[in-house]
Amino acid sequence: VTGDLVARCVAFCRAVRERGIPVATGESVLAARVLAAVGVSDPEDLRFGLRAALAVRPEQVRWFDRLFDELWLAAGETPRTTTGMEAPTPPPTPPPNANRAPPVTLDRWMRAPDASAPAVVAFRAASDREWMIGAEPPDLGDTRAEFRRLADRMARRLAMRASRRWRPVTRGALIDLRRTARHSLRTGGDPIRLARRVRRIRRTRLVAICDVSGSMERYARFLLQFLYALQRSFAQVETFVFSTRLTRTSPLLDRGRWEEVVPRIAREVKDWSGGTRIGASLSTFVRDWIRLVDSRTVVLLMSDGWETGDPAILGAAMRAIHQRAGRVIWLNPLLSNDDFAPVTRGMQAVMPHIDLMAPCHDLAALERLVRELWV
């Protein structure tokens, strides 16, 4: 392969990187080796070869074909780098919903459950056409003590899962044959000193993402107390809230008393009780925080699923989360309602990517959740 070709290949790799496939610099070496192995006599050989070297995900495979057409085949001698199609950026986020429910200030909302609320309330849902009649949630009041107890139980549960890996111990029920054999050498093969082993403990992490938009107003206080309690009893938990945009609340929740925490959150979370943009908020989560999620993480989403944005964006974000997470649980307060069916477009997009949907409208519902916290 001539030096010219190698230069062209390196330039092509750079162009591919600029257009959205994260090719490391070192991989141009691999690309050059591919070039040397398949030659340039048949461009299709080169396409499949370079694709195997540079595109490492199904989405990238499809995108690579277009880039190859454009940057290698059409470009002739020198590949262009910045013309033509744009890289696959996520579709533009829709503007926040204009016709949302009248804003509720967090301060008013934090003070107490609204005593004057009617027994049956109509939730003004996110989109114009979607209305939902739901039963008034029971008086949630101040349940902090019970939450504390519940959160402790959850934390214990999350910290106690046995792994399949072993760890040596001095006392234990199970004998570690490998180490016992080793020890027995000193005693002429008689296993005098028995080595023991136990299962390692497998730490589960929890990421909770809570919807605090207008339609979730009645539950958000309740859920936030729950998150607060969780955060206090369990170190490996991250919490987020969103309405039209995502805010990480773990640093806000994990210090101070509840009374101090509330104004802090009021200051930080600007769009409390606003419209709902679940998809956009979760896309932000995927972009900025997905590293918090791995196969040992339970992702807890709390939302009624009224989405104003494009359900496709929501679906894509949920797919990304589901792919990495050990378990995805969607807590939906509306689920307590017998007539509830996940028919909104938002919920439809979400259903294939969750492992469990559970109610979360009262304490009993959250109690039942304890059993589901495993990966």
Added chain:
Amino acid sequence: VLPEIRQIQDVMEREAYITDREIATAVYLAISLGKPLLVEGHAGVGKTEIAKVLASVLRTDLIRLQCYEGLDATTALYEWNYPKQLLHIKLDEKSASLDQREHELFSERFLLKRPLLAAIMHEGRAPVLLIDEVDRADEEFEAFLLEVLSDFQVTIPELGTIRASSRPVVVVTSNRTRDLGEALRRRCLYLWIDYPTLEKELRVVRARVPGLSEQLAREITTFMQSLRRDQLIKVPGIAETLDWARALLVLHADHLDEALVRETMSCLLKEQNDQRVMDQRLDEGRLSAMLSLSS
């Protein structure tokens, strides 16, 4: 087409594995550049099959490591044979110094080679190492695997470092139940196998189920193509197509009709819900539509 790639395609087809140029090119590069090949795709599109065919084409051994959650070094790499070690100590009490005995005890004789070590210590022609369904193992194992794949050597404290005399051809498959790390992806050549086109599937059926009439083969594959467009919970792959074709062959069918599809549906659709959907389609008299693939 490069003659070498054409040749790979030909020999794989002789083993009744129908390839296209994409697969043949990736396989050719995996062999000639000595890089592991990561194969992803839906269930039943023939990912594992690649490794098997490759081993028989290269006339070498296939060493298979089936991954599962909690898979660790003792099951993937090596373990000492304790019962044998203990027995040996008992039978050999008089012999030399402690050092010598220890040396003897932790020698290759007492080593149980698990798949990864077996691949590294393999004598003769480089074997094909299949690491199947790597997405089922956890991230820790992935990191460990990365280490092994990068230089094909392992260090056993009692024995020292063992290096592969000839680099195995490595095929790693994943069903994407978990997203693999970027590091592993970038260490490998990547091959995505999609559901086959009508032409390819027809060729696979002809190659794998000889004796099937041309018309039936055509009907089966057309039906499968339309089936995959439906919103199914578990979309059938080529493996299911072949199961179905074999079942129909045994039943001496010569063309598809409603009753036959109903009777044999369980070969294709493994979810009760999907079967119900199919029943509904048949009730609506949609079979002929499914057999005449529009666009």
